[in-house]
Amino acid sequence: MTAPTTVTREQILAAVEAGEEATIELLQELIRTPSVNPWFGDPAEISGEAPVQAVFERRLRELGADEIDVWEPSADELAHRADGPGYYPGRDFTGRPNVVARFKGTDPDAPAFMIQGHCDVVSVGSLWTEDPFGGARKDGKIYGRGTVDMKGGMAAALGGLAALKAAGVRLRNDLIIASVADEEAGGMGTLALVDRGYVAPLGTIVPEATDLNIAPLCRGILWGEVVLHGRAGHIELEKKPWQEGGAVDAIAYGHRLLDAIRAKNAEWAADPVKNHRYLPIPCQIHVAQIDAGEYPTTYASRCAIRFNAQYLPGQKDAHGLGSVVKAELEELFTTFVTDDDWFTANPPTITWLVDADCGETPDTEAVVQRTLAHAREVGIASDLQGCMSHTDMGLMIDSGSPTINFGPGHMGVAHQADENVEEADLLAATKVFALTIADICG
Structure with a gap:
């Protein structure tokens, strides 16, 4: 029997840097695929989430997902959760699916870890000097609606997974990657996710923009x-x-x-x-x-x-x-x-x-401490800092998964004209995702 190969931290980081252009290109493709939530904007601007979810599904298959689940949530089927967070009667999810991929680890009995993000964005608004769906790359920044909230974070997470694959890392625990609809209008996509039984006892990272800080709290x-x-x-x-x-x-x-x-x-x-x-x-x-x-x-x-x-x-x-x-x-x-x-x-x-809803994970949880340690390990001056806005973490915590927010970009730039993310922050976040996934998934 051949002994398992040990993959070093340096090899993982080298793979992240080698894949930086592919991560940027994925983010640009996500930006160029509009996904404005129907709650917002002129009807002519609303695109729904299906087109960008197709991009996520394709990329997850390319990364070797063992299982992929695509479905449109149903308000009627979720009515039994009407007394809790995330439920809005009559909300229409036609053309607005969730996408979930499972990458199976070597131990079928080990608990899972999850990256859980949303694919919808708010309306464009006015005063842009760049094409909001152009994905322009200028002076070390990438521009477009959703670069910060939160396509940049999801691109970094997938870039981290791609680096692990390239470096030859085999995970012991299952890794679940979920891209949900409807976060910008209350979180019903995440409600459908947890109602479908997706639970990650090891923890969940929501790749919201935190300016590379670790956020164990949201309001x-x-x-x-x-x-x-x-x-x-x-x-x-x-x-x-x-x-x-x-x-x-x-x-x-x-x-x-x-x-x-x-x-x-x-x-x-x-x-x-x-x-x-x-x-x-x-x-x-x-x-x-x-x-x-x-x-x-x-x-x-x-x-x-x-x-x-x-x-x-x-x-x-x-x-x-x-x-x-x-x-x-x-x-x-x-x-x-x-x-x-x-x-x-x-x-x-x-x-x-x-x-x-809001949520808080004790800062003693492994997902908090390990993500913070890896951020500082790659040279980021990260600290513990809560999200002043809502994220989907509350529903994840209620499902039994200690959850944090972590991602590139500053939320103060989200929902504005010329929304953008720094390429350096995108690369740094990708390194943290790669190291944290490798660490927590064994």
Whole structure:
């Protein structure tokens, strides 16, 4: 019997560097395959996830996946999870599949390790100076929608696996690589993944952009809309709401609510429950959209304010969601006016749009410490730092998999014009993925 060949760290890193151009080319191909989530953008821009998932599937087959599972999630089939995170009734996944590959290790009884990322991106927006789906390569950067969030991270992970294959590494444990749909609108693709039984007891890395830090924490995100009700009337006349037909200005209520939100944010900033040692800023209520009024000559009968608020694992409810914070916000929205009969008789309408869960992995877990060690080993000044936005890690943790976020790029560049990732960061992340997979998978 031939003795197994020992593959050194230096051989793995050399294979990563030899494959750098192939990793960049894969990222460019992913960028040039639009995958805008249907939640966002003009219908003409929305492409769905199927085209880019076909790219992932092809590359996973080229890397020698032993099993590949491709399916479109179903809201009806996931209805039994309606009380937990990631479920949104009626969401359509036609042309929006998940793709999962399994690379079998030499020990069929050993637990699995997983790389789990999403393939959807937000809409393009405006003010780009580069083609958002061009994958341009300039001055050491690669440009395009999704370079940071998170096609760059997935390209690095696949580049790391390719390097292990090239170096002749044989893994003892199974490696699962999953590319899911719909993360940008709440995580239902990941819900379908865990519902299908994909579990990684050894741990999971979500390749979100962390600026090459190790993130064992992400915040939960609430999207909602509060509609303030008024009564239209001629704007150049006196408002007499107590008279029949008198006007009530919904925009005036809007001004007062914005003041109340500012005051509440000041309270949250000083509240330990709204802060975490791995986050530089507290949870806040951010106003994202305002829509009010009909004509320049009319008091507004309606003022709609859409907002984004965050919460931490310490405020998750029994179902893993943000109902505690929802109740706190509902109280704010219904009590910021106390001296107005019209407001009392016509209270705000509150609609919850998204509740994307949070998650935290103890920093003593192997996936945290080993990934951090390998990052520092290759010369990255990595530290433990939480994600200020939502990622899919909460659902993975709930499934029984200690989970972290790690990837190239800064999340502050995501969702912006000229989104880009540094080639040097992409290479560094690829090295960390290769070493961490080899280490944790034995």
